[in-house]
Amino acid sequence: MHALLIIDLQNDFCEGGALAVAGGSEIVAGINALAGQFDAVVLTQDWHPAGHSSFASTHAGHAPYDMIEMPYGQQVLWPDHCIQGTEGGAFHPLLETDRADIIIRKGYNPAIDSYSAFFENDHKTPTGLEGYLRTRGGTEVTLVGLALDFCVNYSAVDAAQLGFKVNVRKDLCRAIDLNGSLAEAEKAMKGAGVRFD
Ligand code: VGL
Numbered sequence: 563m564h565a566l567l568i569i570d571l572q573n574d575f576c577e578g579g580a581l582a583v584a585g586g587s588e589i590v591a592g593i594n595a596l597a598g599q600f601d602a603v604v605l606t607q608d609w610h611p612a613g614h615s616s617f618a619s620t621h622a623g624h625a626p627y628d629m630i631e632m633p634y635g636q637q638v639l640w641p642d643h644c645i646q647g648t649e650g651g652a653f654h655p656l657l658e659t660d661r662a663d664i665i666i667r668k669g670y671n672p673a674i675d676s677y678s679a680f681f682e683n684d685h686k687t688p689t690g691l692e693g694y695l696r697t698r699g700g701t702e703v704t705l706v707g708l709a710l711d712f713c714v715n716y717s718a719v720d721a722a723q724l725g726f727k728v729n730v731r732k733d734l735c736r737a738i739d740l741n742g743s744l745a746e747a748e749k750a751m752k753g754a755g756v757r758f759d
């Protein structure tokens with residue numbers, strides 16, 4: 563079974579959003595057109611409580627894009643984004659969400675960020691997506707969405723390490739590209755055996 567994972571196609575990551583990724587909304591039509599070709603469609607939704615530990619505003623004296631040390635490793639501090647129940651956290655209005663089989667929310671634990679669709683940033687706490695895919699007979703995943711160098715990258719690497727066959731459609735992703743993060747992400751994905759077709 564081959565699943566399409568549509569990563570974080572939410573208003574805050576698109577033009578005009580709190581953590582806008584350049585060209586984010588350009589990929590929506592292509593993703594809608596692709597979705598019919600898969601056995602399953604999974605949407606992920608970045609879903610933070612107000613005051614989340616990944617927000618710069620939560621840490622006195624810090625600005626967005628600073629790095630801090632968290633118990634689970636280095637963490638970029640982001641502008642407040644994708645707060646539960648807000649318009650910024652909602653899916654892009656043109657994304658065809660009705661065809662999704664499941665929506666995986668992540669980042670709801672106030673103390674840990676969660677880039678990957680499979681594990682929180684401690685690389686241990688599962689979201690449940692692995693079990694969902696396996697119990698449906700999933701063996702292969704294709705990833706599209708935002709952002710290529712953060713949530714798509716972490717999700718793709720985890721999927722490959724879990725033993726799924728992984729393909730990232732880079733033409734249907736857009737990147738933040740913070741201090742070389744895009745080049746680093748491409749290297750990490752290649753190293754994990756992710757294909758770019
Ligand atoms: C993401 C930064 C913070 C992403 C989510 O979806 O790539 N990036 N939260």
Ligand code: ZN
Pocket residue numbers: 608609610616640643644669
């Ligand atoms: Zn986030």
